[in-house]
Amino acid sequence: MAVKSYIDAIREGLDLALEKDPDTLIFGEDVGQNGGVFRATDGLQAKYGEDRVFNTPLAESGIGGLAIGLTTQNYRPIMEIQFFGFIFEVMDSIAGQMSRNRFRFNNTRHMPIVVRSPYGGGTKTPEMHADNLEGIVAQVPGIRVVMPANPADAKGLLLSSIESNDPVIFLENLHLYRSLKGEVPEGYYTTPLDTAAVAREGKDVSIIAYGGTVPLALKAADTLAEQGIDAEVLDLRTVSPLDIEAIGKTVQKTGHVVVAQEAQRLAGVGSKVMAEISERFILSLAAPIGFVAAPDSIYPFPQAEGDWMVKADDIVAKAVEVVNYD
Amino acid sequence: MAVKSYIDAIREGLDLALEKDPDTLIFGEDVGQNGGVFRATDGLQAKYGEDRVFNTPLAESGIGGLAIGLTTQNYRPIMEIQFFGFIFEVMDSIAGQMSRNRFRFNNTRHMPIVVRSPYGGGTKTPEMHADNLEGIVAQVPGIRVVMPANPADAKGLLLSSIESNDPVIFLENLHLYRSLKGEVPEGYYTTPLDTAAVAREGKDVSIIAYGGTVPLALKAADTLAEQGIDAEVLDLRTVSPLDIEAIGKTVQKTGHVVVAQEAQRLAGVGSKVMAEISERFILSLAAPIGFVAAPDSIYPFPQAEGDWMVKADDIVAKAVEVVNYD
Amino acid sequence: MTTTETNKKILDFDYQLQQQDESFPTLSVLNNEGEIVDEEALKRANLTNDDLVEIMKRMVMSRQLDIRSTKLAKQGRFGFFAPTAGQEASQMASSYAFNDDDWLMPGYRDIPEIVVKGWPIWKAILWSRGHELGNVFETEDGKPVNSWMPQIIIGAQYVEAAGIALGLKKRKKDAVVYAYTGDGGTSQGDFYEGMDFAGAYHANAVFFSQNNGFAISTPRKLQTAAPHLAAKGWSAGLPSVVVDGNDAIAVYLAAKEARAWSVAGNGPVFIETLTNRLEPHSTAGDDPLRYRTQADIDEHWKFEPLLRMRTYMEKLGIWSEEIEQAYVEQVNQEIDENIAKADNVEKQKISDFLKHTLEVPSFAMTEQIKKFEEEGK
Amino acid sequence: MTTTETNKKILDFDYQLQQQDESFPTLSVLNNEGEIVDEEALKRANLTNDDLVEIMKRMVMSRQLDIRSTKLAKQGRFGFFAPTAGQEASQMASSYAFNDDDWLMPGYRDIPEIVVKGWPIWKAILWSRGHELGNVFETEDGKPVNSWMPQIIIGAQYVEAAGIALGLKKRKKDAVVYAYTGDGGTSQGDFYEGMDFAGAYHANAVFFSQNNGFAISTPRKLQTAAPHLAAKGWSAGLPSVVVDGNDAIAVYLAAKEARAWSVAGNGPVFIETLTNRLEPHSTAGDDPLRYRTQADIDEHWKFEPLLRMRTYMEKLGIWSEEIEQAYVEQVNQEIDENIAKADNVEKQKISDFLKHTLEVPSFAMTEQIKKFEEEGK
Numbered sequence A, B: 001m002a003v004k005s006y007i008d009a010i011r012e013g014l015d016l017a018l019e020k021d022p023d024t025l026i027f028g029e030d031v032g033q034n035g036g037v038f039r040a041t042d043g044l045q046a047k048y049g050e051d052r053v054f055n056t057p058l059a060e061s062g063i064g065g066l067a068i069g070l071t072t073q074n075y076r077p078i079m080e081i082q083f084f085g086f087i088f089e090v091m092d093s094i095a096g097q098m099s100r101n102r103f104r105f106n107n108t109r110h111m112p113i114v115v116r117s118p119y120g121g122g123t124k125t126p127e128m129h130a131d132n133l134e135g136i137v138a139q140v141p142g143i144r145v146v147m148p149a150n151p152a153d154a155k156g157l158l159l160s161s162i163e164s165n166d167p168v169i170f171l172e173n174l175h176l177y178r179s180l181k182g183e184v185p186e187g188y189y190t191t192p193l194d195t196a197a198v199a200r201e202g203k204d205v206s207i208i209a210y211g212g213t214v215p216l217a218l219k220a221a222d223t224l225a226e227q228g229i230d231a232e233v234l235d236l237r238t239v240s241p242l243d244i245e246a247i248g249k250t251v252q253k254t255g256h257v258v259v260a261q262e263a264q265r266l267a268g269v270g271s272k273v274m275a276e277i278s279e280r281f282i283l284s285l286a287a288p289i290g291f292v293a294a295p296d297s298i299y300p301f302p303q304a305e306g307d308w309m310v311k312a313d314d315i316v317a318k319a320v321e322v323v324n325y326d
Numbered sequence C, D: 001m002t003t004t005e006t007n008k009k010i011l012d013f014d015y016q017l018q019q020q021d022e023s024f025p026t027l028s029v030l031n032n033e034g035e036i037v038d039e040e041a042l043k044r045a046n047l048t049n050d051d052l053v054e055i056m057k058r059m060v061m062s063r064q065l066d067i068r069s070t071k072l073a074k075q076g077r078f079g080f081f082a083p084t085a086g087q088e089a090s091q092m093a094s095s096y097a098f099n100d101d102d103w104l105m106p107g108y109r110d111i112p113e114i115v116v117k118g119w120p121i122w123k124a125i126l127w128s129r130g131h132e133l134g135n136v137f138e139t140e141d142g143k144p145v146n147s148w149m150p151q152i153i154i155g156a157q158y159v160e161a162a163g164i165a166l167g168l169k170k171r172k173k174d175a176v177v178y179a180y181t182g183d184g185g186t187s188q189g190d191f192y193e194g195m196d197f198a199g200a201y202h203a204n205a206v207f208f209s210q211n212n213g214f215a216i217s218t219p220r221k222l223q224t225a226a227p228h229l230a231a232k233g234w235s236a237g238l239p240s241v242v243v244d245g246n247d248a249i250a251v252y253l254a255a256k257e258a259r260a261w262s263v264a265g266n267g268p269v270f271i272e273t274l275t276n277r278l279e280p281h282s283t284a285g286d287d288p289l290r291y292r293t294q295a296d297i298d299e300h301w302k303f304e305p306l307l308r309m310r311t312y313m314e315k316l317g318i319w320s321e322e323i324e325q326a327y328v329e330q331v332n333q334e335i336d337e338n339i340a341k342a343d344n345v346e347k348q349k350i351s352d353f354l355k356h357t358l359e360v361p362s363f364a365m366t367e368q369i370k371k372f373e374e375e376g377k
């Protein structure tokens, strides 16, 4: 297995999908000749032609409509929203239309659409480029929300998302694009959706994290190990639907839970995870659930991003608090 | 005190606000001569003139932008979104713009905007007219989300919302508009935002509900009383921010909690309430938290709405289950 | 022109407003009195007597559907219905220009267009009542009907139409998508984005705006300062036509020419049909007299599209009161049969809704399906 | 014209496309060689020598700001900067037509327009670096600057401008809002809705689209089939002007006439400025050579707006290399001072962010404020 960056794994996934199925199309702002502003689609137009990989006019709602309409001609659209902060322009296509169409048509039509979009902080982007808005789309029935936390999953989950006959919001962590490298299996493979992964086994406390917070949780687990605390890290991978069984398993195993997210406390899907635990697995808990999240302000201007974002140390501190509770 | 319907209380609130402050403006689709499709603004254009109460072109994003722009000229806009299912068209104005502007301008500008909109099921509307989407806007920092459950609160909370210098999403329950009547104090008064109300005192189990589920919770409490279970009903009234203290108080009092919402299980703010409890007040719980919500399908077509929606009996059953847990 | 003359003209804003007004004259073939005002255009429409009869039948069918639906709605036997009286030429003569292979993107008021495409009336009734089976777009004998469900979100059908248009072009189909919205609909961002995308890709589409004078209570003039909605097509570089929307022949002609142009690979066309909504906005409690006068409504009834078509066809000897009466009876019987059929459809199940939300249900959904199945719901 | 002739013309779609093209000639006063091509228009612009010098100074200032910002960004001392070289006439000559009372709605590339309105350069630097103090829209001596923050969400400034426009009209102010977007921006639904609302209310607004040929990598022609972006103004019934965006005098003239028209109560005007983006899209890693040739860029440098204005003003004897050099030095010193000022601004505090999110913080926010204050953050 070769070591690859998160974004290279994504590009490889896209390439394999285009190769495998002539009905897959990639479109969005600047995804063509420019290869996307992060080069996630670099070289794909040259390889597969303008008919398969093409730019759109600058309008996200138009892009969403394009995807929906193309499904009628049996295409499988992979649309890009340049930054997830622009999701508000395409909310009706996502939450009002594509998510509802399987239901509306009594299961006679489906929407095999992937909405790829980068999100997350730590790269000092202008405002509206880094927000963690997964909690908003996770409130929408009829779609899946996938947030890989490492290169191998990025590729495998992307290919599963493209194979899915339901719409998938595929969120790519901006900070991990180039900063995170990892082993990536060769060739075409899929990683199941709706399945969390134990990113590190442990017995004292469960750190449940997703997306950009998973590497922080792993780092925190290292620090905790030095302090004699054996932390398990559960990487949700898919934040809607949630893998309830995996959550239950780790809670039952350790009895101590820290939920960590990059989003503000009032946002994200951390609360949803906590709610599931409080309804289903509360008897396994030996302490209140610890919640690590960003403060409830607007996502801040870049200069203060460093102070504002959740850090591995925050997770360590909360884990220590939870473990020492009893 | 006179007995009034929920919608009459709202109209009265609007009338008083227009009377009190010449800078308040009401606008939206059909709010003028027609008085809104539910007559919530009936007679207000005739009384205050087209300059204060006026129709807009048919475009929700335009309406949101209009509101934001008007604040620069020191107006206090009360904008109507004809049905909350059309919120997706104005998501950027709400979640990308008005909610962020106090922050953006370093507290030198503010956004005294009220977004009025009807939501909720039970009246057999066409699709996209009845969805419970409060959970989506409750994920947005910088705004308040208010959901009155009775006529007196509808009026008092509306006037508080109009007085607020931050944007408020004011959600009016479609089913309650004419079906719910109650005593409404005369004249101008405000009901504090972010403050839950104990709608019924009880000691055995806390039913935490909001909006359209509050009348169901009260009905359920009556049934429970017949079975010897003394239920307390907490009406959240404001679903963002949450009144954490009131939630804590009732949980500590009864030790048994049922959270009820009209929204699907994966949507709404019930999970947020459960998460707060599981982090802050878990030691007070004598049983897992019970959650009553609609199934995770798309909001159904009207003919099946009756089967689909949460009923008072669902709350009764869950409360019995929770109380009998220990 | 010299630079000075050109510059002067550019900065003469009054002149420009006049130009905006004059750039969109109204296409007209059959006048209010049922007389042909342009024989050449009539020839170009190339409608046989059979065609004329079929268009007239469709308009009569639509009118009957409207009358019955409105009545049923008053009895509470219908859910939501948006009356169509007055818009028969705009809806039935325009859609007559399209084929089975073409894709229809209807709004909530465009039920008749879907019906003539093969959607059984009982399904239309189910859609109106709110039943999932209404949205199975197949003919009675199981052939696909290339139509979307009637769109509730105003504008959404336009951006989605752009996707169909591009898809048809990519698949090299001899077909177009034809999409409808109202005058109010032309204010939505999606309306422009849809036309712009389809235009930028030179894709296969014909866009209609049925300008019936009102968006619920809001008169057309409050929607936009543009003197003609057709100007909005220019924003996407589309040929744009204003047509007398009560003139079935002119509407058909415009639609036919637009389809031919687009199928030939020239890109989309935009058509504004000038008509009037003669009834309430919908059966859900709208009272037109809150915002328009009875005199205004009465006046518009004089120009309704069936009248003049009837006059014209009677003169041609291909239509008569008797023919119409017989057809009305036939249609009403059909409607009755369809109502009966709709009444007998099985109740919808929540467990089915859950199975139709995601192909592979979530953990929570699986629990819910089990629960509802146990309850027989 | 007879009905037949009219109908024929309506259905001649090729003719209509030609009409769309010809309806928007380009306003031009100063040609590429720095010669006046329309003396009458020049008179109408009514620019004194002092005005010309001031416009030129603003363009030079903007160019220097661009050069320095780009350099600082390369050193990592700037956050985000969207280069402006090539657009100086489009930005500085247009904004020169507006007053302090007018409201500016800028995009992320419109930093120079805000600066000439009184926004201190150090604040522009702070905005770029991502510091809340950048967005306090006041002059150095505390007077309000009627500008919004540079809008990141393309199109949002247009719908918001409609609200300001209506507000100014309601308050009976002798002022307008002037809003900027790019060529790419004209594809957004908000772009149309903003113009349509302002138009429908006949409100006080001048809308600009700076057509610089690209939206990041996407060339103008992929945005829309419309031959001129100006046609988009017609969708809202606005007088719409295409102007040579590298011709400072023509740009000023168009803006001035538009402002006068709108302040007089006639409604908004739309202006497309034809120019070119001579540098990368932004300092965040864009490489223009991935999607355009160096030859194309070089060619456009020949028509950049400072060149011809310099030629013209030197001929008039009111500008020279020495004057420019001296002014460049002055500007650079000013920029240096402003950089120093920006460098010395206090660090932002998370606790302040929380206090600036809601006037009355929530329970959770109060806890958070306490925690961060204890940590001194």
Ligand SMILES: Cc1ncc(C[n+]2csc(CCOP(=O)(O)OP(=O)(O)O)c2C)c(N)n1
Pocket (backbone or CB within 6 Å): B029, B058, B060, B082, B086, B089, C109, C152, C153, C154, C155, C181, C182, C183, C184, C185, C186, C212, C214, C215, C216, C277, C281
């Ligand atoms: C996005 C959206 N906003 C608002 C509505 C509510 N609404 C339904 S019909 C209507 C008026 C539509 O007018 P028009 O486009 O002229 O079509 P008509 O009803 O006249 O056929 C409105 C405002 C909606 N359905 N969708």
Ligand SMILES: Cc1ncc(C[n+]2csc(CCOP(=O)(O)OP(=O)(O)O)c2C)c(N)n1
Pocket (backbone or CB within 6 Å): A029, A058, A082, A086, A089, D109, D152, D153, D154, D155, D181, D182, D183, D184, D185, D186, D212, D214, D215, D216, D277, D281
């Ligand atoms: C709603 C939205 N979509 C996408 C973007 C990303 N984006 C930033 S600049 C840009 C291109 C803008 O092009 P144009 O309008 O021509 O302005 P220019 O940059 O050329 O000045 C894009 C796509 C954005 N900022 N906002």
Ligand SMILES: [Mg+2]
Pocket (backbone or CB within 6 Å): C182, C183, C184, C210, C211, C212, C213, C214, C215, C216
């Ligand atoms: Mg209409």
Ligand SMILES: [Mg+2]
Pocket (backbone or CB within 6 Å): D182, D183, D184, D210, D211, D212, D213, D214, D215, D216
């Ligand atoms: Mg551009």
